[in-house]
Amino acid sequence: MKTSFHMMYSQKEVENRIRELAAQISSDYQNVTEDDPLLALCTLRGAVFFFTDLVRALSVPCEVDFLKVHSYTEGTRPVGAPVFDLGEDIVLKNRHVLIVEDIIDTGATMDAMLDLFRMKDPADIRICSLLDKPDRRLPKYQDTIHADYLGFKIPDQFVIGWGLDYDGKYRLLKDIMYLEFHKD
């Protein structure tokens, strides 16, 4: 299948939006301290560039940690349940947790992640996602899965760049682009 690439958000637009999100998050977490800092959790690999830009723009005390999420895909569609690799078992008890995601699509990954994290007794959990495709949300997640902090709401397009991949490719593209698939 032939594909073509189209611009969705330029590097500049994404950088500006990340600064705004960081300001909003910093203002909402005024109550965190050096002794009780925010715990920002990066979902690897897609969120990595968004995450590093975002946390470095925060003005509140923040620790960082990482988890690997495998959503097995066939082309552009996930197959089966996502699998999480929490490394050396991250301690979330009584922590202010901010999950940083690249994109919320059907909502299945975020739902499974919230289930897992809530069992670990955090003080609170919020979600920050660079992108959201609300038109793709499964009905059962319509009311339960949303980002507290969202970069951009986008239509049902497959996007790449800024950490997002298509079969492992295009993650390092500096702009967010969408793919168009042509039957040949």
Ligand code: IMP
């Ligand atoms: P979910 O459908 O909300 O569970 O999203 C699962 C995962 O699919 C996301 O975390 C992404 O890794 C991936 N994904 C969904 N939509 C896109 C896209 O447009 N481009 C690249 N990856 C995507």
Ligand code: MG
């Ligand atoms: Mg992801």
